[in-house]
Amino acid sequence: xxxxxxxxxxxxxxxxxxxxxxxxxxxxxxxxxxxxxxxxxxxxxxxxxxxxxxxxxxxxxxxxxxxxxxxxxxxxxxxxxxxxxxxxxxxxxxxxxxxxxxxxxxxxxxxxxxxxxxxxxxxxxxxxxxxxxxxxxxxxxxxxxxxxxxxxxxxxxxxxxxxxxxxxxxxxxxxxxxxxxxxxxxxxxxxxxxxxxxxxxxxxxxxxxxxxxxxxxxxxxxxxxxxxxxxxx
Amino acid sequence: xxxxxxxxxxxxxxxxxxxxxxxxxxxxxxxxxxxxxxxxxxxxxxxxxxxxxxxxxxxxxxxxxxxxxxxxxxxxxxxxxxxxxxxxxxxxxxxxxxxxxxxxxxxxxxxxxxxxxxxxxxxxxxxxxxxxxxxxxxxxxxxxxxxxxxxxxxxxxxxxxxxxxxxxxxxxxxxxxxxxxxxxxxxxxxxxxxx
Numbered sequence: 001x002x003x004x005x006x007x008x009x010x011x012x013x014x015x016x017x018x019x020x021x022x023x024x025x026x027x028x029x030x031x032x033x034x035x036x037x038x039x040x041x042x043x044x045x046x047x048x049x050x051x052x053x054x055x056x057x058x059x060x061x062x063x064x065x066x067x068x069x070x071x072x073x074x075x076x077x078x079x080x081x082x083x084x085x086x087x088x089x090x091x092x093x094x095x096x097x098x099x100x101x102x103x104x105x106x107x108x109x110x111x112x113x114x115x116x117x118x119x120x121x122x123x124x125x126x127x128x129x130x131x132x133x134x135x136x137x138x139x140x141x142x143x144x145x146x147x148x149x150x151x152x153x154x155x156x157x158x159x160x161x162x163x164x165x166x167x168x169x170x171x172x173x174x175x176x177x178x179x180x181x182x183x184x185x186x187x188x189x190x191x192x193x194x195x196x197x198x199x200x201x202x203x204x205x206x207x208x209x210x211x212x213x214x215x216x217x218x219x220x221x222x223x224x225x226x227x228x229x230x231x232x233x
Numbered sequence: 234x235x236x237x238x239x240x241x242x243x244x245x246x247x248x249x250x251x252x253x254x255x256x257x258x259x260x261x262x263x264x265x266x267x268x269x270x271x272x273x274x275x276x277x278x279x280x281x282x283x284x285x286x287x288x289x290x291x292x293x294x295x296x297x298x299x300x301x302x303x304x305x306x307x308x309x310x311x312x313x314x315x316x317x318x319x320x321x322x323x324x325x326x327x328x329x330x331x332x333x334x335x336x337x338x339x340x341x342x343x344x345x346x347x348x349x350x351x352x353x354x355x356x357x358x359x360x361x362x363x364x365x366x367x368x369x370x371x372x373x374x375x376x377x378x379x380x381x382x383x384x385x386x387x388x389x390x391x392x393x394x395x396x397x398x399x400x401x402x403x404x405x406x407x408x409x410x411x412x413x414x415x416x417x418x419x420x421x422x423x424x425x426x427x428x
Contacts, residue, residue: 117417117418119424120413120417120424121414124410124411124413124414127410128410171408174407174408175407175408175410177405177407178405178406178407178408178411179411181404181405181406182406182411182414182415182418185405186414186415186418186419187418
């Protein structure tokens with residue numbers, strides 16, 4: 001990634017942004033920005049789809065450059081409700097699309113492994129998936145997000161504070177790395193090699209995406225919630 | 234494990250000064266000082282050195298060949314150039330690191346610590362698990378906690394953790410569930426061992 005390039009701006013053509021870094025494409029559905037945007041720039045495309053352009057650009061920056069860290073005053077410009085719906089849409093994307101896609105490949109590999117290795121591989125994945133669900137669904141969506149929504153509505157509670165946030169994504173990524181190693185290095189070579197190469201691409205992509213997702217939480221969500229917590233009487 | 238350092242430098246003043254700085258560091262021991270590269274190879278063998286600090290000026294034009302040969306004979310030795318004069322920079326490329334004559338004590342210390350660390354990890358480049366590491370791996374795969382493993386194997390928790398770090402480095406697998414799969418694939422445990 002070219003670090004010297006200027007940050008994206010609202011005047012940048014959306015199409016230009018997307019060709020600049022193809023990973024940004026997956027952000028469009030999460031923001032509800034439809035295709036067919038023609039030559040509209042970021043601001044126009046965002047306005048058309050009722051998306052907060054500041055937030056959209058900030059998240060694009062994090063995807064394009066993992067060193068990017070927004071300033072405090074920039075964080076004040078974004079709408080927390082938009083951020084929450086973006087995060088939820090990302091979760092949905094992982095659960096509805098990325099994981100099932102990986103599972104489809106994996107299922108074929110598990111079947112080809114037979115009785116000897118199949119069950120343990122299947123168990124390994126099931127355990128991993130459970131951990132992901134626990135973090136995403138039962139923790140973030142049932143504890144953290146409702147807490148933030150309550151804060152936004154002016155309700156204070158003492159049961160939870162954002163500095164307790166579980167940084168569980170590293171764990172989730174570690175297991176993905178382990179899965180890669182098992183699939184590439186340790187499973188006997190003759191078991192569906194093509195399928196295993198394909199699934200590896202998917203795992204790398206998902207792992208990178210989850211990594212950006214946790215950067216968004218660390219650098220946008222948590223500091224924003226902290227200011228919210230401090231701003232109230 | 235301490236890193237064993239050989240200093241190869243013709244100026245006694247510089248060699249002694251450098252040895253003095255290095256000897257103060259916890260991870261490093263200077264095991265020999267040589268004023269020429271003549272018996273370097275034998276010295277590396279007899280002292281079991283794994284870090285060599287050598288002045289490239291001593292090697293003259295055969296610098297590269299000499300180092301290549303040395304690297305082949307002693308693949309575990311990390312080579313550091315001790316630069317005391319103006320040198321063609323291309324001469325320095327074969328080295329793993331560089332110390333310069335006007336580096337401060339603090340700079341030398343931080344560089345040496347860095348070399349020592351990179352060395353400890355390179356040192357065990359072999360991916361085969363040792364007997365002890367295999368025992369720890371099996372215990373981890375069976376779901377035992379570090380404390381239980383330490384008690385059972387009669388070693389400290391610290392040692393268990395260090396074995397676990399090595400296991401992860403060698404296998405590339407971090408999670409307990411991943412290590413379990415690895416142990417099963419390597420036939421170190423069977424499904425029946427798992428509760």
